[in-house]
Amino acid sequence: MTSSSSTLIVEQLTKSYPTPEGSLSILRGVNLQMERGDALAITGPSGSGKSTLLYILGALDSPTSGRVELNGQQAVNLLEMEQARFRNSQVGFIFQDHHLLPQCSVLENVLIPTLAGKGADDAATERARKLLDRVGLADRLTHRPAQLSGGERQRVAVCRALINEPVLLLADEPTGNLDRTTAASVGSLLLDLNREQNTLLVCVTHSLELANRFPRHYELEEGQLVSRKG
Ligand SMILES: Nc1ncnc2c1ncn2[C@@H]1O[C@H](COP(=O)(O)OP(=O)(O)O)[C@@H](O)[C@H]1O
Numbered sequence: 154m155t156s157s158s159s160t161l162i163v164e165q166l167t168k169s170y171p172t173p174e175g176s177l178s179i180l181r182g183v184n185l186q187m188e189r190g191d192a193l194a195i196t197g198p199s200g201s202g203k204s205t206l207l208y209i210l211g212a213l214d215s216p217t218s219g220r221v222e223l224n225g226q227q228a229v230n231l232l233e234m235e236q237a238r239f240r241n242s243q244v245g246f247i248f249q250d251h252h253l254l255p256q257c258s259v260l261e262n263v264l265i266p267t268l269a270g271k272g273a274d275d276a277a278t279e280r281a282r283k284l285l286d287r288v289g290l291a292d293r294l295t296h297r298p299a300q301l302s303g304g305e306r307q308r309v310a311v312c313r314a315l316i317n318e319p320v321l322l323l324a325d326e327p328t329g330n331l332d333r334t335t336a337a338s339v340g341s342l343l344l345d346l347n348r349e350q351n352t353l354l355v356c357v358t359h360s361l362e363l364a365n366r367f368p369r370h371y372e373l374e375e376g377q378l379v380s381r382k383g
């Protein structure tokens with residue numbers, strides 16, 4: 154459940170990679186604060202570190218230095234098992250490619266993140282049905298991903314990201330593979346769900362059109378977040 158005090162605090166976050174030519178500095182002091190219900194878009198040139206930042210926010214990667222705190226908890230301080238649990242229960246991830254399992258039905262795909270916890274019980278199945286109904290796929294529960302359009306597959310991926318009721322929803326170019334109209338509707342869905350479920354939403358996008366619809370818009374520039382709006 155999202156508590157009333159959902160916050161994300163990022164302070165002086167840096168990330169660099171060692172290379173034969175020396176250290177390659179990608180993130181150079183990212184600062185960010187988000188509170189319950191906040192939605193922000195991040196744009197920036199290819200290779201500027203947008204995915205790297207999202208992965209660190211979602212505890213899929215660790216920073217070189219700095220602090221990332223979600224609801225008072227720093228994932229880097231957790232043991233590996235606890236970190237996996239933290240990710241699974243607190244963070245939802247949506248990728249450019251839907252990453253659905255082709256052999257599983259729509260309903261099964263949405264339930265996958267619940268399998269690591271106490272399993273897909275009746276309550277989880279009920280939540281999955283409700284989410285799929287919410288995104289207009291109630292009559293597609295038994296379909297395989299191949300039987301859906303690109304936009305529909307991405308809507309399933311959105312449901313899968315929300316099934317464990319995460320505090321933080323991270324989307325990495327979620328509309329990058331969609332045509333303009335479909336992209337706009339998936340964008341609307343993300344923004345609507347963010348308001349309905351009071352998640353923290355961070356969306357990386359190439360689309361200025363989509364970024365401008367977010368209450369806050371930052372650009373990743375030379376390893377730092379620069380506010381464009383909000
Ligand atoms: N494991 C790694 N080792 C070295 N460099 C990396 C590694 N992962 C990513 N990079 C580099 O970090 C930069 C940022 O990558 P990324 O976050 O994927 O950018 P974006 O998502 O903005 O396109 C790129 O220059 C990429 O080559």
Ligand SMILES: [Mg+2]
Pocket residue numbers: 203204205325
């Ligand atoms: Mg990227």
